[in-house]
Amino acid sequence: MIATAHPISDSMTMLRRRLLHLRRYPALTIMLVGQPVLFLLLLVSVFGGTLGNGLGAGVGGRKEYLHFIVPGILVIAVASVAVGTAVAVAMDMTGGIINRFRTMAIAPSAVLTGHVLGSVTQSALAVGVSAAVAVAVGYRSDAGLADAAMATLVLAMLALSLTWLTVAFGLAAKSVESASNLPMVLVLLPFLGSGFVPTDSMPAGLRWFAEHQPFTVVIDALRGLLDGAASSRDVASALAWCTVLAVLGWRLSVGRYARERAG
Amino acid sequence: MQHHAITVRGLCKSFGDQLVLDHLDLEVPAGSIFALLGPNGSGKTTTVNLLTTLLRADAGDIDVAGHDVVTDPAAVRTVIGVTGQFSAVDDLLTGRENLRLVADLEHLPRTTAQARIADLLERFDLVDAADRAASTYSGGMRRRLDLAMTLLGRPRVLFLDEPTTGLDPRSRRQVWDHVRSLVAGGVTVFLTTQYLDEADALADRIALLDAGRLVAEGTPAELKAFVPGGQVRFDFAEPGALAAAAGALADWSAAADVATLTLRIPADATVGTLRRLLTAAEVTDDTRIEVTQPELDDVFFALTEVAR
Numbered sequence: 001m002i003a004t005a006h007p008i009s010d011s012m013t014m015l016r017r018r019l020l021h022l023r024r025y026p027a028l029t030i031m032l033v034g035q036p037v038l039f040l041l042l043l044v045s046v047f048g049g050t051l052g053n054g055l056g057a058g059v060g061g062r063k064e065y066l067h068f069i070v071p072g073i074l075v076i077a078v079a080s081v082a083v084g085t086a087v088a089v090a091m092d093m094t095g096g097i098i099n100r101f102r103t104m105a106i107a108p109s110a111v112l113t114g115h116v117l118g119s120v121t122q123s124a125l126a127v128g129v130s131a132a133v134a135v136a137v138g139y140r141s142d143a144g145l146a147d148a149a150m151a152t153l154v155l156a157m158l159a160l161s162l163t164w165l166t167v168a169f170g171l172a173a174k175s176v177e178s179a180s181n182l183p184m185v186l187v188l189l190p191f192l193g194s195g196f197v198p199t200d201s202m203p204a205g206l207r208w209f210a211e212h213q214p215f216t217v218v219i220d221a222l223r224g225l226l227d228g229a230a231s232s233r234d235v236a237s238a239l240a241w242c243t244v245l246a247v248l249g250w251r252l253s254v255g256r257y258a259r260e261r262a263g
Numbered sequence: 264m265q266h267h268a269i270t271v272r273g274l275c276k277s278f279g280d281q282l283v284l285d286h287l288d289l290e291v292p293a294g295s296i297f298a299l300l301g302p303n304g305s306g307k308t309t310t311v312n313l314l315t316t317l318l319r320a321d322a323g324d325i326d327v328a329g330h331d332v333v334t335d336p337a338a339v340r341t342v343i344g345v346t347g348q349f350s351a352v353d354d355l356l357t358g359r360e361n362l363r364l365v366a367d368l369e370h371l372p373r374t375t376a377q378a379r380i381a382d383l384l385e386r387f388d389l390v391d392a393a394d395r396a397a398s399t400y401s402g403g404m405r406r407r408l409d410l411a412m413t414l415l416g417r418p419r420v421l422f423l424d425e426p427t428t429g430l431d432p433r434s435r436r437q438v439w440d441h442v443r444s445l446v447a448g449g450v451t452v453f454l455t456t457q458y459l460d461e462a463d464a465l466a467d468r469i470a471l472l473d474a475g476r477l478v479a480e481g482t483p484a485e486l487k488a489f490v491p492g493g494q495v496r497f498d499f500a501e502p503g504a505l506a507a508a509a510g511a512l513a514d515w516s517a518a519a520d521v522a523t524l525t526l527r528i529p530a531d532a533t534v535g536t537l538r539r540l541l542t543a544a545e546v547t548d549d550t551r552i553e554v555t556q557p558e559l560d561d562v563f564f565a566l567t568e569v570a571r
Contacts, residue, residue: 005337009367009370010368013368016367017356020355020360021356025355095351096350096351097353099317099345099349099351100345100351100365100412101368102317103344104365104416105337105341
């Protein structure tokens with residue numbers, strides 16, 4: 001009998017497994033989804049009044065600050081979920097079940113793809129909840145339908161790229177604990193960008209970094225889209241960054257997975 | 264129908280500069296139980312990992328059910344089932360969900376899958392626990408679920424890496440019974456164990472592995488023939504009686520141990536031998552006596568010591 005690969009149906013089986021995990025143990029999802037919401041409420045209610053006045057956009061105040069940070073919060077929502085991916089992948093790799101998958105006639109990519117698709121689903125939930133909370137506390141977007149669709153695409157591409165990167169983290173991690181440490185950087189990076197304060201308020205060195213790092217590019221593109229004033233150059237470079245990072249993460253993950261197999 | 268389910272030629276594997284397997288040759292007839300026996304660190308698990316496509320060999324050929332492990336690992340994976348030393352169940356899922364996961368990955372039609380899952384839950388005594396998370400299972404239940412998941416795809420060649428390590432005696436017997444019933448159905452079983460009684464009870468053929476080399480291979484009876492017959496042991500109450508008996512049995516190549524006050528005499532376990540021995544030894548009535556036959560333990564220790 002010749003082995004027939006079923007990469008798509010195997011990936012869907014692995015996705016169902018991951019979603020079952022999430023449904024069975026909702027605590028982790030609640031924590032990951034809660035993190036951006038907590039940041040949003042904390043930043044707006046505690047720091048918003050002061051920071052809003054510093055935006056220099058004329059009106060100032062809490063409402064202005066809320067409007068300013070929503071793109072950054074959505075990016076944090078995606079990054080926060082990515083941390084959970086690394087943990088889930090590391091749990092699989094350090095357990096015995098991975099050897100079962102590897103000795104079965106299943107598409108090798110299915111294990112990782114299942115994780116990625118599960119996390120992208122989780123990201124959609126986190127972004128949805130964060131956006132709903134933002135609207136509930138007074139956020140209004142000027143985006144049209146096309147802009148909103150494009151913003152969704154940017155967020156989806158960001159989710160895909162960060163998830164593939166964190167799958168690589170999870171595969172490289174020696175233990176579940178170290179897997180949860182590595183991608184914490186991803187949650188911090190949006191703060192060192194244009195997400196929460198304008199980059200021109202930062203000291204020179206940090207400012208250079210903040211203006212050129214990929215999170216800033218993505219946040220600027222999102223801000224443009226949500227304000228209905230998108231620059232197509234921003235959107236294009238955001239999508240380019242996401243594609244590059246997704247391919248990089250995918251290459252690292254697949255390579256790492258194959259190496260683990262070889263011992 | 265081919266004659267051998269597994270053929271291994273000149274298999275070598277090193278981790279760094281540590282040689283783990285040194286030119287291993289094995290043949291496992293189809294439909295038989297083959298036990299690879301050896302102490303911890305002898306290379307048993309490495310052998311299983313190489314045979315089940317988890318590791319790549321440095322040198323040598325492996326053929327499993329007519330498929331080459333190196334050139335066609337995907338074909339090998341369609342015919343094998345593996346239950347490793349470490350539990351390969353998903354702790355977050357229930358027993359039934361674990362089985363369904365495997366059924367989906369095997370691409371079984373829905374009705375076939377449901378029938379097989381119900382049957383396996385029944386056979387492995389997991390019906391009551393079927394809808395509980397596997398994390399709540401005992402060691403024995405977990406091992407049974409593990410085995411049930413492996414059997415769901417109806418493998419033709421089954422690899423069991425230390426299948427009863429850590430199980431209580433009753434669970435061990437249950438696993439043994441399952442293995443025997445599988446072989447009755449035509450499955451070939453390759454198992455590793457560090458328990459000699461397990462190999463003795465289950466296997467048609469046994470290979471002794473020590474430090475990456477095969478030191479012996481054969482049926483349990485053939486292996487037992489490697490060491491000379493049994494022995495008779497006298498336990499004495501005081502050194503004088505020991506010395507007297509040792510003197511009287513000088514012709515029997517008796518070995519006296521003054522520290523434990525015992526005398527060991529190589530002898531078979533027939534009444535005739537015992538009668539002649541007791542007459543010659545003139546031991547007192549309160550002397551304790553023990554007659555032992557060679558066990559695989561003796562074979563194992565004798566052969567692994569020779570190899571060193």
